[in-house]
Amino acid sequence: MITHTIFSANIQLPTSPFFHSKAFRFYEKQWPMQLRVSNGCKVRASLGSDKSTEIPHQWYNLIADLPVKPPPPLHPNTYEPIKPQDLSPLFPDEIIKQETTADRFIDIPDEVRDIYSLWRPTPLIRAERLEKLLDTPARIYYKYEGVSPAGSHKPNSAVPQAWYNVKEGVKNVVTETGAGQWGSALAFACSLFGLGCEVWQVRASYDQKPYRRLMMQTWGAKVHPSPSMITEAGQSMLQKDPSSPGSLGIAISEAVEVAAKNSDTKYCLGSVLNHVLLHQSVIGEECLKQMEAIGETPDIIIGCTGGGSNFAGLSFPFIREKLNKKINPVIRAVEPAACPSLTKGVYTYDYGDTAGMTPLMKMHTLGHNFVPDPIHAGGLRYHGMAPLISHVYELGLMEAISIPQTECFEGAIKFARSEGLIPAPEPTHAIAATIREAIRCRESGEAKVILTAMCGHGHFDLPAYEKYLQGNMVDLSFSEEKMKASLANVPHVTA
Numbered sequence: 001m002i003t004h005t006i007f008s009a010n011i012q013l014p015t016s017p018f019f020h021s022k023a024f025r026f027y028e029k030q031w032p033m034q035l036r037v038s039n040g041c042k043v044r045a046s047l048g049s050d051k052s053t054e055i056p057h058q059w060y061n062l063i064a065d066l067p068v069k070p071p072p073p074l075h076p077n078t079y080e081p082i083k084p085q086d087l088s089p090l091f092p093d094e095i096i097k098q099e100t101t102a103d104r105f106i107d108i109p110d111e112v113r114d115i116y117s118l119w120r121p122t123p124l125i126r127a128e129r130l131e132k133l134l135d136t137p138a139r140i141y142y143k144y145e146g147v148s149p150a151g152s153h154k155p156n157s158a159v160p161q162a163w164y165n166v167k168e169g170v171k172n173v174v175t176e177t178g179a180g181q182w183g184s185a186l187a188f189a190c191s192l193f194g195l196g197c198e199v200w201q202v203r204a205s206y207d208q209k210p211y212r213r214l215m216m217q218t219w220g221a222k223v224h225p226s227p228s229m230i231t232e233a234g235q236s237m238l239q240k241d242p243s244s245p246g247s248l249g250i251a252i253s254e255a256v257e258v259a260a261k262n263s264d265t266k267y268c269l270g271s272v273l274n275h276v277l278l279h280q281s282v283i284g285e286e287c288l289k290q291m292e293a294i295g296e297t298p299d300i301i302i303g304c305t306g307g308g309s310n311f312a313g314l315s316f317p318f319i320r321e322k323l324n325k326k327i328n329p330v331i332r333a334v335e336p337a338a339c340p341s342l343t344k345g346v347y348t349y350d351y352g353d354t355a356g357m358t359p360l361m362k363m364h365t366l367g368h369n370f371v372p373d374p375i376h377a378g379g380l381r382y383h384g385m386a387p388l389i390s391h392v393y394e395l396g397l398m399e400a401i402s403i404p405q406t407e408c409f410e411g412a413i414k415f416a417r418s419e420g421l422i423p424a425p426e427p428t429h430a431i432a433a434t435i436r437e438a439i440r441c442r443e444s445g446e447a448k449v450i451l452t453a454m455c456g457h458g459h460f461d462l463p464a465y466e467k468y469l470q471g472n473m474v475d476l477s478f479s480e481e482k483m484k485a486s487l488a489n490v491p492h493v494t495a
Contacts, residue, residue, distance in 0.1 A: 180212025367486025
């Protein structure tokens with residue numbers, strides 16, 4: 001007899017087309033199946049009539065449940081609240097509706113769910129081998145998003161963004177990318193719909209991660225290093241600093257400039273904005289059901305933060321349950337010590353890009369001119385934070401810490417050598433924080449349930465691992481002086 005659990009160490013299962021076919025669903029109804037956790041022990045969670053692993057039918061919008069609504073984005077010229085029509089040059093109408101809605105749930109189109117089924121639902125895995133290595137009484141679970149075609153959580157938003165653009169007759173989309181996770185996800189999504197895709201990749205990552213660039217090109221995207229000579233924003237930056245490593249803020253400026261100048265082109269963003277966090281909520285909605293099915297409730301939820309898409313995707317549905325007093329986990333964001341917007345930044349209105357072309361958003365920021373040192377977690381090198389995450393942080397519903405990259409890679413090596421998966425540099429921050437918490441549990445004797453976000457694999461980030469293993473990785477500095485100089489250019493807005 002075959003049995004089945006909704007969380008599994010067999011990470012290849014969700015990517016196989018058979019497991020999303022009508023044939024498999026028939027057999028699943030007839031015989032619950034069983035898989036293994038990371039130490040080889042079997043755990044049964046019958047799925048005969050249980051819908052707990054079903055792909056969500058709706059995205060969740062945390063704004064609907066917050067006791068205080070977040071401050072609105074402002075027009076960069078008038079400093080007045082943005083109107084939907086102000087966003088039309090950049091986004092399709094449905095994305096604008098999602099960006100501005102206060103509705104609690106938004107239906108996921110069938111066409112999007114059909115593509116999600118290529119890899120969703122993603123596995124929830126108990127890290128029992130890591131627990132044993134750390135000799136901790138804590139129970140560690142991770143929600144693994146690396147099973148997607150692009151190897152990260154990013155297609156959760158790339159697919160609907162591409163679909164809405166095609167539906168409205170858009171021919172091309174442009175975007176920025178740091179480590180290349182978002183750029184490759186959007187290139188993948190565009191290839192499914194025959195949509196043109198052009199990507200500006202932060203120069204430091206463009207040089208460090210050539211295989212992510214090749215992924216994007218394989219899926220048909222044009223890829224430029226940023227800053228580039230193609231745009232006015234890029235030219236301006238290169239005049240100031242010909243050897244600029246680039247930043248997500250600069251790359252955003254270049255992509256937005258191109259979208260604003262071409263009527264057949266729209267802009268897609270992989271993090272920060274509300275509609276992106278909305279799409280990523282499928283992670284947390286699935287995870288809630290998965291944890292319920294195995295009778296676990298997290299005491300602490302940990303995720304890395306750069307712009308905030310992965311962290312919000314996992315944590316926001318749990319924050320809803322926390323606000324409803326059903327659970328009471330600690331929610332902890334982890335950011336790089338070299339780019340600590342939540343823990344060192346100022347909560348104020350600032351531009352989302354370096355050139356000052358985007359709306360002003362109230363967020364924790366290091367200043368839109370701040371260019372972080374080129375850490376290996378390129379996806380976390382953003383000067384600001386998602387406004388909604390910043391607002392949740394200000395409301396006291398979550399906490400934040402920063403960790404240097406050498407400690408993160410030390411944790412990643414322990415994770416890889418116990419769990420078998422090589423994490424991307426970004427989730428190594430969450431892993432390092434998870435290890436810290438597990439060691440505290442060892443010292444206190446507490447058997448806490450720790451849930452962490454494993455947002456992608458590091459198969460294309462191996463040069464960073466090589467640098468660490470050879471002893472050549474250093475902790476890059478965070479300059480208070482550089483931040484103060486950057487913050488001096490932040491607009492003075494009274495709102």
